[in-house]
Amino acid sequence: MRRGRSLLRQEVSDGIKRYILDNKLGPGDALPTESELSATLGASRSSVREAVKTLDALDIVEVRHGHGTYVGRLSMSALVEGLTFRGLLSREDDFKVMSDLVDVRELFERGMSDRILATLADEHFTDLNRLVDDMEQSGSGDGTGFVEADRAFHALLVAPLGNELIGQLSLAFWDVYTVVVPHLGVITSEDEAETVTNHRRIIDAARARDADAFARAITEHYAPIRHRVDRARAATSAGG
Amino acid sequence: MRRGRSLLRQEVSDGIKRYILDNKLGPGDALPTESELSATLGASRSSVREAVKTLDALDIVEVRHGHGTYVGRLSMSALVEGLTFRGLLSREDDFKVMSDLVDVRELFERGMSDRILATLADEHFTDLNRLVDDMEQSGSGDGTGFVEADRAFHALLVAPLGNELIGQLSLAFWDVYTVVVPHLGVITSEDEAETVTNHRRIIDAARARDADAFARAITEHYAPIRHRVDRARAATSAGG
């Protein structure tokens, strides 16, 4: 088997991507079996499997045990996993990654404030208010309801923009923050009451179409989050 | 061999990540060989290899043929590959992904305008000007010099922020756009002279510390880029 210079696994990976593009497949559509790909692309099943695994990591394909291989959802899962690991590894780096991450989260919601205020309709406000109600009630109960409502709140905030990429990136960064923050090393007492208050302030400013108040509410909402990361950074540099 | 519920490959992947975290390794540090990992984690070489390939796709590890396996650079390569494929696949979707992408690129530079203006120093202006000079000269020659200078320009613009994450995301989106735009299907006559002019306007506004002019210059710079994508979207919906 003569192989020029590039890796066979890479050629197989490219071949699978080309197959999806040429056949105009979309998320959920079925791909040939590993055996068929092996025959078509002229590589052993082992090489095909390794190629499929790299595409699976990027959510370009999705493998279901005993069922088959399908086109993936093309989500931000790879970004989440990579950034999460980077955040966990950044202990030596004083968690600077997390600090930068909070900046980006605030940038998305602040930088899009004009368009958010312009597109938010009455229905959105009722949905947002309902979510904050959920946060308030489930706060004393199990903690999972609170964080899920918080996630949905930030998703709904940028949803009316119609820019799915921003919505997905925003949620991806939320996911990374939520996973990494328990590992920051300091007691990050999630003041749920404060979060509820800040969320309500964001809704009120948006409903009043007050751009300045909205931007201020966003900043105030991220202030305690930023403070949590900064405390962890200070503790690390002092203790380490 | 009994295994609970999760896949062995996943356990191996988690084991490798844990090894990196526990030993506080950083990019470039060596990992155990595949054989050692196989013995340590209790899995065959095949399973280890597949796990390593998924981590390689996320740039968490980096494999050098005949040399060994090392901790990766934790770059945005996975985001670039995933978004690029999504952009190429979005023909049916009227290239909406690309339209959203341009929004995000502009958001980064517009949303950070205040901090950019506050942190840009004299040295940065000379570097930026030199890059635009390069673009002007290499414009008539080979096209590679132009695009590289353009990439460096946008990198330098957000570099003084000190937020590496924004810098890397900004470049990642630049990479995706540059790869996908030739496949948009319409003649996207890259008006290099116009790009040079717009870049100079951005520098001038920054030098004058004029926030409004800076924001306007950014918008005007992305206007033709946005127009290119919109034309492609219109052509696709009309032709298909």
Add this chain to the structure above:
DNA sequence: GCAAATTTGTCCGTATGTATC
């Protein structure tokens, strides 16, 4: 509920290509 068929998951052994010393 059982059994067969299909498909992916895992393992082993071997040979080859690549980089280092």
Add this chain to the structure above:
DNA sequence: AGATACATACGGACAAATTTG
């Protein structure tokens, strides 16, 4: 050049999961 260490690739076999009859 030779030797060594390592990743790459192959082929076959069996296990596990899912669907279907």
